[in-house]
Amino acid sequence: MNRPAPIRVVLADDERMVRTALRAILCAEPDLDVVGEAATGAEAVSVVRELRPDVVLMDVRMPETDGIRATEQILATLDDPPRIVVVTTFENDSYVYDALRAGAAGFLLKRADADALVQAVRLVARSDSLLFPAALRTLAAEHARARPAPPAWVAKLTGREREVLRHMARGLTNAEIARLMEVGPATVKSHVAAVLAKTGTRDRTQAVIAAYEAGFLNGG
Amino acid sequence: MNRPAPIRVVLADDERMVRTALRAILCAEPDLDVVGEAATGAEAVSVVRELRPDVVLMDVRMPETDGIRATEQILATLDDPPRIVVVTTFENDSYVYDALRAGAAGFLLKRADADALVQAVRLVARSDSLLFPAALRTLAAEHARARPAPPAWVAKLTGREREVLRHMARGLTNAEIARLMEVGPATVKSHVAAVLAKTGTRDRTQAVIAAYEAGFLNGG
DNA sequence: ATCCGCCTCCGCCGGACGGGGGAGAGGTTC
DNA sequence: GAACCTCTCCCCCGTCCGGCGGAGGCGGAT
Numbered sequence: 001m002n003r004p005a006p007i008r009v010v011l012a013d014d015e016r017m018v019r020t021a022l023r024a025i026l027c028a029e030p031d032l033d034v035v036g037e038a039a040t041g042a043e044a045v046s047v048v049r050e051l052r053p054d055v056v057l058m059d060v061r062m063p064e065t066d067g068i069r070a071t072e073q074i075l076a077t078l079d080d081p082p083r084i085v086v087v088t089t090f091e092n093d094s095y096v097y098d099a100l101r102a103g104a105a106g107f108l109l110k111r112a113d114a115d116a117l118v119q120a121v122r123l124v125a126r127s128d129s130l131l132f133p134a135a136l137r138t139l140a141a142e143h144a145r146a147r148p149a150p151p152a153w154v155a156k157l158t159g160r161e162r163e164v165l166r167h168m169a170r171g172l173t174n175a176e177i178a179r180l181m182e183v184g185p186a187t188v189k190s191h192v193a194a195v196l197a198k199t200g201t202r203d204r205t206q207a208v209i210a211a212y213e214a215g216f217l218n219g220g
Numbered sequence: 221m222n223r224p225a226p227i228r229v230v231l232a233d234d235e236r237m238v239r240t241a242l243r244a245i246l247c248a249e250p251d252l253d254v255v256g257e258a259a260t261g262a263e264a265v266s267v268v269r270e271l272r273p274d275v276v277l278m279d280v281r282m283p284e285t286d287g288i289r290a291t292e293q294i295l296a297t298l299d300d301p302p303r304i305v306v307v308t309t310f311e312n313d314s315y316v317y318d319a320l321r322a323g324a325a326g327f328l329l330k331r332a333d334a335d336a337l338v339q340a341v342r343l344v345a346r347s348d349s350l351l352f353p354a355a356l357r358t359l360a361a362e363h364a365r366a367r368p369a370p371p372a373w374v375a376k377l378t379g380r381e382r383e384v385l386r387h388m389a390r391g392l393t394n395a396e397i398a399r400l401m402e403v404g405p406a407t408v409k410s411h412v413a414a415v416l417a418k419t420g421t422r423d424r425t426q427a428v429i430a431a432y433e434a435g436f437l438n439g440g
Numbered sequence: 441a442t443c444c445g446c447c448t449c450c451g452c453c454g455g456a457c458g459g460g461g462g463a464g465a466g467g468t469t470c
Numbered sequence: 471g472a473a474c475c476t477c478t479c480c481c482c483c484g485t486c487c488g489g490c491g492g493a494g495g496c497g498g499a500t
Binding site for chain 2: 115116120169173201203205209212
């Protein structure tokens with residue numbers, strides 16, 4: 001096997017010790033070459049732009065710009081961008097999903113051993129074939145859906161209004177909701193009107209749609 | 221570096237040539253040991269149960285029991301089960317998501333080169349740290365949710381009725397839908413009535429809910 | 441003590457909705 | 471050709487919905 005061009009790696013992590021450790025591990029391999037480091041997300045973007053590495057190991061938690069944003073920026077602004085491996089501490093870190101959305105090519109736990117690290121770098125550097133972790137599995141299985149932005153109106157609903165909206169989203173009429181909540185129909189009408197006003201919708205159907213889109217129903 | 225115990229691998233693929241090729245690639249590595257093969261999903265389950273490998277390369281499409289079911293069975297019935305890497309041909313294969321749900325530890329494309337293959341096996345054999353592919357990215361981003369069972373009524377809707385339902389699910393009134401579809405309001409009423417009948421719902425709100433629950437909207 | 445938000449209710453009104461019919465035109469299937 | 475489905479449109483009618491304005495009670499905030 002001949003490896004004329006080693007894999008060029010950039011490390012982005014705000015802790016110097018982490019960078020040093022990673023560099024030590026990676027440089028021990030003849031086919032890996034750590035060509036640059038960055039301590040912030042912004043720095044990572046400019047370093048990558050300049051050095052054009054094959055792979056970036058990107059910490060999620062960094063000052064100024066976090067790893068996710070940096071990833072987005074790199075992938076958006078460079079043509080032929082590097083593969084970006086997002087590094088995180090916990091498997092169930094919510095960043096995992098963000099990393100996925102941002103376009104990260106891979107995902108690595110900090111507690112991964114040296115062996116796994118170098119193999120992950122090699123793998124991500126030269127293939128479309130990839131793997132996925134327990135975190136992603138639970139992500140996909142449990143909340144299964146992205147939580148994009150909790151729309152402002154959700155917080156503005158009063159308890160009663162949430163309750164009414166939930167019943168609306170089950171397809172109940174005002175009269176049914178009234179019976180269920182043991183109040184008068186007029187009361188339900190008031191709550192419904194409030195819900196429509198706060199959600200910026202004009203009828204119950206649109207309100208229910210908004211509830212679904214917002215992941216308001218149990219999902220959140 | 222000492223590697224006292226090589227990684228024990230079982231191959232499950234219905235095509236002999238594929239198994240042979242994989243065996244050749246993997247056996248060339250001193251730390252990998254192909255200990256068994258299977259040509260069907262059912263066979264894979266029993267072979268794995270007997271040989272207790274560290275890693276299984278599992279084809280998705282196999283006679284009798286497919287790779288997904290086999291994966292489920294293996295993970296459900298064995299304690300301390302092997303890591304299972306699901307092998308597929310296309311990145312956007314819908315099996316990818318099923319594999320994820322079934323508990324596969326990894327995912328590999330058939331067009332992956334030998335290098336990627338052995339590295340993937342090593343990686344999956346000894347770590348929690350993993351990577352994920354473009355397929356998963358689109359999967360997570362686009363349909364993002366599991367498709368449990370396409371309710372019977374979906375198939376019974378005529379083209380026009382689907383169209384109307386889609387508009388209903390955007391919160392439009394009959395009049396608006398009529399304008400949009402360039403037909404009379406009475407026509408839309410007819411279609412809406414048909415949709416309500418076929419979905420077994422009593423008003424447009426319930427119909428929209430049914431559409432959402434069925435993943436009828438764009439997702440399918 | 442006062443104000444404000446929340447919950448509870450009232451009446452009135454117009455419009456949208458859904459149910460029940462029916463009917464004609466075009467296409468497919470048998 | 472007959473039966474059938476789909477799409478198109480029409481009528482009437484009763485109900486539900488949403489907008490309007492108003493009101494009383496209750497509790498927390500200042």
